[in-house]
Amino acid sequence: MSGFVYDSGFILPREFYGRETALVARDLLGKIIVRLSGNGIAAGRIVETEAYVRGDPACHAFRGMTPRNRAMFGPPGHAYIYFTYGMHYCFNVVTAEEGVGEAVLVRALEPLEGLCIMSKRRGREKNTDLCSGPGKLVQAMGIGPDLYGHDLTCEPLVILGGEPRPGEAVAVAARVGISAAADLPLRFYFKNNRYVSKK
DNA sequence: ATGATGATTAACT
DNA sequence: GTTAATCATCATG
Known part of the structure; x- marks a missing residue:
């Protein structure tokens, strides 16, 4: 392990994730995802998230547990990754309490470290x-x-602490790309941040 | 067994 | 603004 980002942060404890999902989604803004691999280290700052909660028809866990979404019903602080549109994966953090089925979709990062690796992969x-x-x-x-x-409290994929920068404002809006419950204000992002997926 | 759908992206017009 | 790419998953029959 190496890199200033990784050495300067602290790993978010599981208790951070074991709270109300919308709060976790908001508080995840400014936190840092670090990925260690054979190619080196890559890190990015979370600048956009979405909450998916109980009773929410847009949530993958809405109709109960299936082989695909079983991680959502596991302990908080673990990764729920799914494949969609026949070609893309999406990354979520499990939140709330075990057995409930809530998660936060990470929608955008501000690249911090390993930009070369990212460029190559992309x-x-x-x-x-x-x-x-x-x-x-x-x-x-x-x-x-x-x-x-x-x-996510263990290598090779961890989330470290971090705070919004001075003057950085959090915006709340409707979630992107869903048809059910499309009006709920469960999307969070840093206003005026150039790395957010949509204006 | 079959069909509709999607928490998207990139390339067009 | 529109659309093709591309297929696992899930609900239905």
């Missing part, structure tokens, strides 16, 4: 096109189905 050069979307950041960070259910 096949794109522009910094703003590396992690500005749920499918993009998963690709840039080298996150795959092998990390399904992974404990």
Whole structure:
């Protein structure tokens, strides 16, 4: 392990995740995801999230547990990763309490470290096109189905503490790309941040 | 067994 | 703004 980002942070404790999902989604803004792999270290700051909660028809856990969503019903602080549109993976953090089935979708990161690795994985050069979307950041960070259910307090994929910068404001809006419960204000992002997936 | 759908992205017009 | 790419998952029969 190496890199200033990794050495300067602290790993978020499980208690951070074991709270109301919308709160976790909001508080995840500014936190840092670190991915260790054979290619080196990659890290990014979370700038956009969405909450998926109980009683929410847009939530993958809405109709109960299936082989696909079983990680959502596991302990908080673990990864729920799913495949969609026949070509993309998305990364979520399990929240609330075990057995409930709630999670936070991480929609965008501000790249901090390992920009070269990210560019290589993405096949794109522009910094703003590396992690500005749920499918993009998963690709840039080298996150795959092998990390399904992974404990995010452990390597090789961890989330470290971090705070909003002075003057950085949190915006709340409707979630992106869903048809059910499309009006709920469960999307959180940093206003005016260039790495957010959509304005 | 079959069919509709999707927490997306990139490439067009 | 529109659309093709591309397929696992899930509900239905």
